[in-house]
Amino acid sequence: MKTMMRIMVYVRPSAKWVVTAISIMVLATLIDLVAPWILREIFDKGIDKENMTVVFWLTLSLIGVQAIKSGAMFVQGYSQELVGQNVVFQLRKELYAHLQRLSFSYYDRAQTGQLMSRMTGDIDSVKNFVGFGAMNLFTGLLTFVGTVIFMMTMQWKVTLISLVTIPLILFVLWRFNHKVGPAWTNIREQMGRLTTTLQENISGIRVVKSFATEKVEERKFAERNEQNFETNMERAKLEARAFPQMGFYGGLTFVLMIWIGAIFVVRDEMTLGTFMAFQWYTWGIIWPLNMLGWQINIMQQAMKAAPRVFEVLDTKVDIASPTNGVNTDGMSGNVVFDNVSFYFDDQDQEKDKPILDRISFSVAKGEVIGVLGSTGSGKSSLIGLLSRFYDAASGRVLIDGIDVKDYDLDGLRKSIGIVPQETFLFSASIRDNIAYGSPDATQEQIENAARKSQIHDFIIGLPDGYNTRIGERGVGLSGGQRQRVALSRAILMDPPILVLDEATASVDTATESAIHEALLEVMEGRTTFIIAQRLSSIQHADRIIVLENGRIAEEGTHKELNDRGGFFSQLFNRQKQIAMQK
Structure with a gap:
């Protein structure tokens, strides 16, 4: 319940769209409940009395209400999707912003693949429940209760007898709900591990190929993939057992209603029109219960996925900027x-x-x-x-x-301008990478920083110069070139403190000497580690x-x-x- 209430917090900003969708659902449900009643009137007051005028107008009204329902369903579908997408948008926005605030100590422990899985698959599971599952759960309940009420007012004896199989369907649902929750917990965890394995392999593909361990990585991924497959098949086995049972008991309800209804028609205790209406109404009993199985499935996915997202959001930011922190201007x-x-x-x-x-x-x-x-x-x-x-x-x-x-x-x-030992460059132009910490820098300033790090001549020799795009993590540049671009990035910031962490470890001796000479000017008057x-x-x-x-x-x-x-x-x-x- 705590998880559900927390999810609802993200639904609240879309309250007007929720109300719109629910209002249309209520309207659509009323139309579904009135339509069989109209069918009864067509048989009892039209066909039975050979009054084609009644048949014509009632048939026309039946077409009309269905047309209204179809138009309303468009707005309902759009509203539901909008609610779900708003929740996804806000959750991803908050999660990403929170990830930016978390300290290095968190990332020392966290697995990138797990974070990616939570940012994508887990949040999508929440969206499916909010935008589709929860509202349709309400519609199903309303349809079931409304159908029983309409049927009771028409012929309560047949209604009660036809409902004897409902407890059996509810028992199957209860047992399914009890078992499918843990199954989805395992699936979400296995998916995170699979994503982690994939992410690590792609990021480290050069190491993999250097050591000719492709087969080892294939086996590792295959093992994770098989675990994910087996976990999903365990969940599928639960569905394969529950849904056919529910379908059987639902069909039994339909057959029972036909048999009992026919007896009551023969005894003149039920009109033919009411009997025909009951054929329609019976689906209003069966499909909400059958759909309830799918809604439970969607709900359990969300209930197991949401805590994984909230776990990250609830991680304490242990290093935060103090309130009214001291300004660093003039440091x-x-x-x-x-x-x-x-x-x-x-x-x-x-x-x-x-x-x-x-x-x-x-x-x-x-x-x-x-x-x-x-x-x-x-x-x-x-x-x-x-x-x-x-x-x-x-x-x-x-x-x-x-x-x-x-x-x-x-x-x-x-x-504090830092040139780290492990250089990271973004998949962008060389200009954007150098100006990453100083986005307002002029071209002249960018080139001046590049000259001091001995990379300017190399850049202008490229086909697109400073506009040359480099691959992910700086693919396309040598280790020394990446390090010099990173050095340019730190120099451009013009910080009072400069940190060079093995900043020339990847360059040759001649280039290192040239960089050191250029750095003499950069380090002048600047505290340097x-x-x-x-x-x-x-x-x-x-x-x-x-x-x-x-x-x-x-x-x-x-x-x-x-x-x-x-x-x-x-x-x-x-x-x-x-x-x-x-």
């Missing part, structure tokens, strides 16, 4: 990490080792900081806290003396921080660290030997 870029510790959400803070453990350091405006460390040392987490992709478990991250939690969130992130594995990437750093197991192991200038003989010195000597061997 200088003085950064302080004050005794900061950090855990991922799935970690136990009492038992597990922190990703960052009591980190403290300060960075002055315009200073270039190199951050080194082995894989898993916490380098990326450090930057994630700075941009508030995550919140620290303890301690504070300050920019210009203000806790990052107190800044307006959008302003904070626009003030350079996360790197290659020491050549941090040759212009004013200071270097070395992370090890989530803690600062070393800190100092290039010369100071090399003289100490620690991690930095070992890495420097190792890379120097490799360079000499080449």
Whole structure:
């Protein structure tokens, strides 16, 4: 009931269309109830009395009411679809907006395929119930009750005898409803897993082909597909059992009415016209109950799909912009990490080792900081806290003396230009990708940013230049080219803080050197963090921080660290030997 009431909240804005559809349904039901009565009059007052004038006018009226019904049904169908589509529109809008607000920690756990399944199939199931199932359920109930009332007023004895099979149909419906709900729960979950497998395969198709694991992926998908098939067949088996039983009992009702009605006609306890009307009315008893099975099916789909959608909508936004957040205009870029510790959400803070453990350091405006460390040392987490992709478990991250939690969130992130290690480009033009964070930038500004990242000459050499469209995730560009487009995107934002997370890892040594030279101008007066594995990437750093197991192991200038003989010195000597061997 809670799920149903929540769905109705999304129906409320379309209340006038719901009223329109229901009003037409009531009108159509009344026409369906009056039509058999007119048929009775045709037989009893027209044919039986050989009065063709009555037959003519009543037949004409029968045609008229059916024509009115047909016209009204057009408006009803449109109204129902509009209600359903409005619910879909609002649900998808809210779900998508909420997904934009959820933090990185949510996406660390979420499966893309499951989210896609909820955004599409699950919401469509809700729409089918709201726009079709619920209203037709009301129509069926109204038709059933109205039919019984009309029949009772004509011949109550035949009506009561004809209804003896109805409890059997209701029992089948009750049992079907009890079993089909769990079946649809399994189907929705299996569909989400199937979508996840498909999404991962398509996104990682280059890895699949590189390792020649197409057959392995085919087997994996086939397994998921078979599970989905078997789950659907279990549901189909329930329908195959229930619906024929309901059809049998419905047919039995029809036959029983004919037999009992014929006896009453022979005894002169029922007119022939009433008997003929009962043939028509009987369908008003049978079809609502048969359709009830399908409505239950649609309802159960929605009742199992809606909670999956609401589960995402109910996920708490754990990182949100504060009310009256501090404006970032004029931000200088003085950064302080004050005794900061950090855990991922799935970690136990009492038992597990922190990703960052009591980190403290300060960075002055315009200073270039190199951050080194082995894989898993916490380098990326450090930057994630700075941009508030995550919140620290303890301690504070300050920019210009203000806790990052107190800044307006959008302003904070626009003030930190990040070139991530895993470059993502959208399926759009190169111009749009570079200007993604600065949509109002001029062509001159876009080209200037591209020159600084050493990608301008390549772009103008393309057939459509900056208007060249690139494929999904930057397909069509090399890794180095994608990285330089991403670098252009960050440079164009002109942020007071710049973060280069392995920003030149995918380019050759010559290009890296050219980019570093160009970046000298970009980094001037701008606080810059350079996360790197290659020491050549941090040759212009004013200071270097070395992370090890989530803690600062070393800190100092290039010369100071090399003289100490620690991690930095070992890495420097190792890379120097490799360079000499080449």
